[in-house]
Each structure stands twice: as structure tokens, then as C-alpha cells.
Amino acid sequence: MSTANVRLFARLADLAGTREAEVELGEGLTASGVFDILVQRYPSLTGFETIVRFAVNSEYVPASHPVRPGDEVALIPPVSGGSRAL
Amino acid sequence: MSTANVRLFARLADLAGTREAEVELGEGLTASGVFDILVQRYPSLTGFETIVRFAVNSEYVPASHPVRPGDEVALIPPVSGGSRAL
């Protein structure tokens, strides 16, 4: 069975209780599809699909980006930026 | 006889061949009057009265500023500032 590796960071890692997960790749699975699978596994991630950004193999991609076997998918919560930071 | 000490810098020091001079203070002598005395003593300073700034006791002053006995008068050529510097 082909899989992709998922990495979680910061608040999402805290909520899921893990920094890594393996996901089985169904037909035509997209980055946001991977997130949906994780939400089922870790219900505390529910609601974060509206703020998370996706990266595949260390590049930002749209939610509709297809995921291939062996890809590394990263769930990127908002970074601290903005005028209040630092 | 009461005197003031004059300090010269950069190009003016090169032209006069000295970094310090003593000037006797006549009645009502001003900073630009001090410069006139130096021009007589060091003719190579001629023409620089239009670009030099004056300081008395380490503070910029107008050319008409009176000089008192014991004052330190400095002849300040233009500093390197402006957009070309650095």
C-alpha cells in the first residue's frame, strides 16, 4: 500500500499529540484530503482546515494539490508574523 | 592680552599646516573675525569662509557669535554626509 508521511508542528502537533503520521493514499488524494484523514484520527484537529496551509516536499501548495506516494506532507499553522510579532 | 585657542581639522589643517593656533582677541571679535585673522596668517585658507562652519566650546554657532577669552574656536569644514557617503 502506498503511503505519504505527514508532519505536524506547533499547536497542531500539541493537539494531535504527535509530530508525525503515516497516511494511506487513496485514488486522487489531495493535501486537504490528507488533512481530513488526520481529523478522523485526531478529532482535536477539527476546525483547523480553515487556517492551516499545506506544504508538499517543503514547498507551499494549494489545498487541492495531489499527494503522491513517498511525498512529505506538512501541516503549517499560521506563523507568528504580522506587526505584533517581535 | 586675552586669547582664544583655534582648532583646525581635515583639509583646513592640511592647508594651514597646523591643527591649532592662538588668536589675540580684539574688541567685539566674532567667530568669522577669528577666521579672518587666520586667513592673514595662513593665506591658503583664503576662500574657505564660504563653506566653513564655526563651533565655540564644542557647539555649532553662527559666524557672528562673539568669542570670549579662553574660548575654544573650531573651524569645521563640511562633513562627508550626503547620499554619496558610505
Next chain:
Amino acid sequence: MLFEVTADELDPGRVVEHVRRDDAGAIALFYGVVRDHNRGRKVMHLEYDAYPEMATKVMQRIADEVKERFNIAETAIQHRTGRLEVGETSLLVAVSSAHRKEAFEACHALVDRLKEEVPIWKKEVFEGGEEWIEGDASAPGT
């Protein structure tokens, strides 16, 4: 160019020497420092999480973009991760250029862009609680 994400103490001397060049008369160096207050709260310490492999790639891309926009010579970036106490340096960004105006403007732009794009996150541990700082975006659970 130098792009580093490290748990070790940052090294301003190394960052500056990396950008120092004979044709560059100006170097702007920015230090991000852990501040003792934020949004009206007393900050105890910060914890930085990072996706280091991606962070260095994003730093490189942003530096390339800023280099194209401004007439600059060289850039260098170091970001620290892990637990940082108040007063410690979390970020160093250096830019060299022939003239000071470009060095200041490019360094400022670079820092702004880094804060928006680089996958590095900070958790603020303040008096009475802790929170991941996620910019101005509204987020569930906050």
C-alpha cells in the same frame, strides 16, 4: 548566502562576516530579541518550533526575491529554535549593500517577509498560561 535554523546560540559575528564585501559600504544587521511583554502579558520565556528543512528553503526564496527588488550585495539569516529566555536573540538578518539606504530597506523588507512565510512558530509562556502565537489570523480554540 547563509540560511540556518539552529538550537544553538546565534552568532552575529559569523553572520556579518558572511555578508561583508569590499564593494559593500553598508551592512544592516537585525536582532530579534525575546521581549518581556506581549499583548499586555508578562512573558516568562518562548519556545520555538520549526520545520527546518523547509524553513531554510523559504529563507532562500525570500532572500532571492528581496535581492531582485533591492540593489544589495549579500544576505545571511539565522533563526534559533527551542526554549529562549527573555533577552535572548531569536533571529539575525544581515544585508550588505554599496549604500546604506538599500541595506536598511532590504533588511527591513526581508525581516517582514520572513515573519510571514517561514515555517517557524513561537509558543509564549506567560504569567498564568501559554499560547502558540499565530499572528493576526483568527483561529479556533484560541
Next chain:
Amino acid sequence: MLFEVTADELDPGRVVEHVRRDDAGAIALFYGVVRDHNRGRKVMHLEYDAYPEMATKVMQRIADEVKERFNIAETAIQHRTGRLEVGETSLLVAVSSAHRKEAFEACHALVDRLKEEVPIWKKEVFEGGEEWIEGDASAPGT
């Protein structure tokens, strides 16, 4: 505040530690460096002359003015005098502030003002001659 005019090598570490404060999340540090070219000429080295007692007073006054205009925490300035080779640091200006925008803008403004007002002069020794650099003012004998 730290205002120094010295013939010794400048000390960026000391300058930064002077402005680092727990309530300041940003430090902007500017390096003025001897550049290998100027106005189309190849520069061999520079020689800086100064009126040190007055220079430190003017630095203080300008720093006070900039502090009033921007919301900054602390400033420090070092200027070197004497002979400087290409690549050496002639000027360090550090500004700390709660936020980066003020640190960058105040540091930039401070450097601009220093270059216009502080009684320090540079003689450029270039291929084929030497000249005191006197800004954009027209001057007899030039």
C-alpha cells in the same frame, strides 16, 4: 547611551549589549564599512580626522532628537578614526525598540543625521591621488 570616537577597532558586541533591554524585541545595528570604490575611483584606504570632544556631544544631541521622534529604547554609537583599510568598519550605530519598524527607521534616521552633523572627516586615498570628502557642498580648491 554610548557615544565613542576611537582609533581602536570597533566592538559590535559591546555596542549591542549596551542597547539590549528586556522590553526591546528588536535591535537594528548599522555597520559603515570602507568600500573599495567611490565616485568611480578605486579606493586604496581612508583616513578619518575628528574633533572628538565635539563629536560625542553632537552624537548625544542627535540621539536625543531621534529618541524624541521615534519610540525607541536605547542607542549606541561608535566611530573609528585614523587610517582604515578597505573592508574595515568605520561606524557602528545600534538602536533598540519594542518593535522592529521603529528600530529600523530610527537607526536609519540616526545614521543620516550623523553623516551630516558630526565633526568627523574622511580623506579618500585613491589610485592616483587623495582628497578630503566634503559631501555635496561646492568648495574652493576642489
